[in-house]
Amino acid sequence: MGLPKKTSRNIIVDDIEYSWLASGNDDIINLIITLKENSGQKLFAHFDYMTATEDGNIWMEITPEVVRKVIEYGILKGWKGDERGKNVDIGIMNDKVL
Template sequence: MALPKKTSKIITVNNIKYSWMASGNDDIIYLIICLKESPGQKLLASFNYVNIFENDIVEVQIIPSIVKQVIEYAINKGWNPYKKGKEFNIGTMNDLINYTT
């Protein structure tokens, strides 16, 4: 199932177009990613709004460079965006993301 066109964004990683959207509540930001065309398995990731990075407090904002890192990480962990079926949840990503890129 595709993400809503009005609220999702597009990113291209390794010549593949993905749709993504982020939403949050009081504590957590949720990131959902799937293929733009013919979406298969959705990728789910989450982030705490605030993270400590190199002894600095960083307010997390989901930007394309973070989405790209999440996609690359998930593919290395076995996510297949073409596969149909249950979503692929990689959990909280705060400690696995480079916030300086």
């Protein structure tokens, strides 16, 4: 099952179209990614609102570039968006996308 069309955004990575949705709560930002069509497994990633960097703390913003990096990382970790099966949660991603 895909994501709600009214609230999700689309991105193309390596000629494949994905839908994604970011939502925040008091503690964390959650990102959900699926294939736009014929989706199977969902990919879940999470972000702390603030990340410590060499230059100081920065606020995390979920941009298309961040989503692209999460998709690429998820694929490396075995996510197959077109196959049915258990969803994949790749955990906190701040240090992997900056």
